[in-house]
Amino acid sequence: MSTNCTFAQIAEALRSHQRFVVMSHLRPDGDAIGCEVALALCLKAMGKEVTVWNHDGALEKLRFLPGSELIQSPPAEPLDFDVAIALDTSTQPRLGDCPAAIRSAKLWINIDHHISNTGYGDLIYIDSHAPAAGQILFELIRAADLPFTAAIAENLWTAIATDTGSFQYSNTTARTFEICAELIAAGVNVGKISECLFQTHPRRRLELLRALLNTMQFTCDGRAASFALTLATVAEVGATHEDTEGLIDTLRGTEGVVVAAFFEELPEGRVRVSMRSKDPRYDVCKICAQFGGGGHVLAAGARVVGELATVEAKVLKAINDAIQHP
Ligand SMILES: [Mn+2]
Numbered sequence: 001m002s003t004n005c006t007f008a009q010i011a012e013a014l015r016s017h018q019r020f021v022v023m024s025h026l027r028p029d030g031d032a033i034g035c036e037v038a039l040a041l042c043l044k045a046m047g048k049e050v051t052v053w054n055h056d057g058a059l060e061k062l063r064f065l066p067g068s069e070l071i072q073s074p075p076a077e078p079l080d081f082d083v084a085i086a087l088d089t090s091t092q093p094r095l096g097d098c099p100a101a102i103r104s105a106k107l108w109i110n111i112d113h114h115i116s117n118t119g120y121g122d123l124i125y126i127d128s129h130a131p132a133a134g135q136i137l138f139e140l141i142r143a144a145d146l147p148f149t150a151a152i153a154e155n156l157w158t159a160i161a162t163d164t165g166s167f168q169y170s171n172t173t174a175r176t177f178e179i180c181a182e183l184i185a186a187g188v189n190v191g192k193i194s195e196c197l198f199q200t201h202p203r204r205r206l207e208l209l210r211a212l213l214n215t216m217q218f219t220c221d222g223r224a225a226s227f228a229l230t231l232a233t234v235a236e237v238g239a240t241h242e243d244t245e246g247l248i249d250t251l252r253g254t255e256g257v258v259v260a261a262f263f264e265e266l267p268e269g270r271v272r273v274s275m276r277s278k279d280p281r282y283d284v285c286k287i288c289a290q291f292g293g294g295g296h297v298l299a300a301g302a303r304v305v306g307e308l309a310t311v312e313a314k315v316l317k318a319i320n321d322a323i324q325h326p
Contacts, residue, residue, distance in 0.1 A: 005123045011144030013107055013123055017082035019049045021105070025089040026055040026096040027241060030162025030197065031132045033059050035087040035111075037067040038137055038155035045147030051079070055096025060242055064196045065158060066151035074101035081105045086121065088133035088159075090114035090294055111136055116285060116294030128296075131171035134159020138179050150187030157188045158197060165249070166198055169298065205243040208233070212247060218257075220320040225251040228263040228312055252276040259284060259319050263312050266303070271311040274301045275319075281326040287318050 014020075022040050024032035036052050043050045051072070058071040074097045084105035089095055089112060110121035113136060115128035130136045134156045141148050160180065164172045167180075184190060212227040219226070229244065237243075244264065251260035258279050264272040273291065275284035277298045285300040291314075293302020304311045 004125050004127075007125070007140045007143040010109060010111070010123055010125060010140060011146065013083060013109060014043065014046065014048075014144075014146070017048075017107070019051075019080070019082045020085060021051045021053060021079070021081045021083075021098075021102060022085045022087065023053050023089070023095050023098045024087045025094040028054050028056060028059060029245065030059075030062065031134055031159040032088045033062050033065070033068065033071065034155040034157075034159030034162070035133045035137050037065055037070060038134065038141075038152045038159065039085065039087065040070050041067045041149065041152050041155070042141060042147050045149065051081070053098045053101065055098055056241075060240070061196075061200070062158065065155055067155065074098045076101075078103035083107045083109060085109045085111070087111050087137070088113070090117045092118075092120050111140070114294070115296060116289075129171075129173075131169065131173065131176055132160045132163035134163065135176060135179060138183075142182075148186065153183040153186035153188050154193060157183045157193055161194070161197060166194070171296075171298075202243065204237050204239055205247075207237045208239045208243050209247055209250065211237060212262075213250075216251070217316075219316055220323050222256045223258045223323050224261065224316065224319045225254055225257045225259075226261040226263065226312070226316060226319075227251065228308060229265060230308060231265045231267065234265075248274050248276050252278060258282050259287075259323060261315060261319060263308060263315070265308045269305060269307065271304050271306060271308055272301065273304055273311070273315055275299070282322055287315075287322050290318055291315065 020043050022036050024036045040050045040052045052070045053074045054071050057073045058068050078101050080103050108121035109123045111125045113130040113133050117126045127136050138156050211233045216227045248260050248262040259282050260276045262274040277284045280297050283297045285295050285297050288300040288302040291302040291304045
């Protein structure tokens with residue numbers, strides 16, 4: 001892996017250029033969106049021209065975030081920038097159509113917390129111990145004394161709160177809470193933002209869960225749990241891909257389960273696999289890497305070519321092998 005640059009080098013690059021494009025991974029989560037918007041607001045406050053792209057656009061459920069309206073889908077006609085910034089994105093292909101929409105950029109900055117980050121770009125800052133890319137962004141903003149407002153704080157809170165599973169995952173550190181104390185002091189209303197982030201779901205999400213529970217399987221003596229979603233069910237329920245976010249935690253939380261897997265049929269004969277582990281001895285990033293995917297030790301994913309039932313059988317076998325021979 002490449003060596004990290006310093007926050008001072010990144011801050012200097014931000015201060016000395018004018019036109020920026022800020023990007024994050026496709027199928028964005030709260031960390032991806034929160035980071036994109038937080039950095040965009042920060043750059044705007046510095047008087048910069050900022051374009052914010054995500055391959056899949058903004059998340060419906062994060063529309064409440066100040067600045068989320070800045071997020072656009074990348075255009076067909078490529079544009080020129082001084083600096084391209086990728087946040088929370090382990091590989092360039094995970095940016096979807098964004099790189100193709102950049103005709104020129106003098107400098108690429110890559111800020112991330114995925115251990116599987118390939119180290120692309122000119123200025124690279126990877127901290128795989130940070131629970132969220134949003135935590136790294138906070139450290140950058142504070143260390144370099146960049147603009148920091150209530151709106152930026154709300155977006156960073158969203159990034160950190162979602163990637164730590166509401167501060168429940170073991171990646172949550174003392175530093176995370178110190179940062180959150182500063183975010184609250186800067187204007188975050190914990191009750192209000194938690195209600196928006198974690199206690200508000202469309203009814204179709206529950207309908208989706210009902211359908212998924214009907215496909216639930218326990219293998220490996222109940223230590224692996226999985227369910228699968230067909231395109232037919234997605235159509236029937238009218239689900240969007242946002243609705244599936246977090247449903248895997250229902251499996252992971254079951255007593256005796258150490259690895260949970262969620263199989264999602266995609267168009268064009270592919271399957272999206274999401275995996276969660278309860279124990280670092282069962283490294284789901286390693287299991288997903290066997291199928292061309294990656295992520296973190298306790299949370300990873302892959303996109304696998306093949307029919308749903310075939311992929312399900314292959315991946316479940318790999319999970320069972322990993323559980324039996326840790
Ligand atoms: Mn993240």
